[in-house]
Amino acid sequence: MKLNKHVSLAILAAGMMTFACGGGGNETQKSGESTTAPAPAEExxxxxxxxxxxPDxxxxxxxVKENDCPSCHMVERKIVGPSYAEVADKYEYNDENVETLASRVIAGNVGEWGEIPMPAHPNLSKEDAEQMVKYVLLLK
Ligand code: HEC
Known part of the structure; x- marks a missing residue:
């Protein structure tokens, strides 16, 4: 009776040690993962x-959707014109670039991305053109 109790305690102790080791190891790894996980998720x-x-x-x-832009531009893929993502990569978001690009959308442009010209959009208001360029430059 006495011996039996001793043996079973020893087995229990050994079992607990194994559990503690394995469990402890896993836990450190897990908490390491969880502190780094949120950052890439946000990116x-x-x-x-x-x-x-x-709102911009x-x-x-x-x-952009109301106008003819989608027939030549996509967000991620170059079709007739450069993708919006490429344009956003090339130009920083600031007032000067918004104004320059908006006037190019209105007047038309060629030579910045290649031989194919962007036609003029004389009916666009400056505000609308700038608003669309802001959207494009935010795509980064
Ligand atoms: C018929 C095709 C076509 C349409 C429609 C069109 N684009 Fe373009 N877009 C182009 C091409 C081609 C270029 C590259 C011109 C160049 O190389 O200078 C371009 C260039 C651009 C650029 C970059 C200009 C630069 O100087 O880097 C912006 C911004 C842009 N388009 C926005 C728009 C918006 C906004 C509209 C809708 C109002 C629009 N585009 C409609 C073909 C088009």
């Missing part, structure tokens, strides 16, 4: 998700 947000509450982005996107 993975698409520009659309990041800017969904930005939302208004600009609506105007």
């Amino acid at each position: 993975k947000q698409t520009p659309g998700e990041k800017n969904k509450d930005n 982005f939302v208004k600009g996107l609506a105007l």
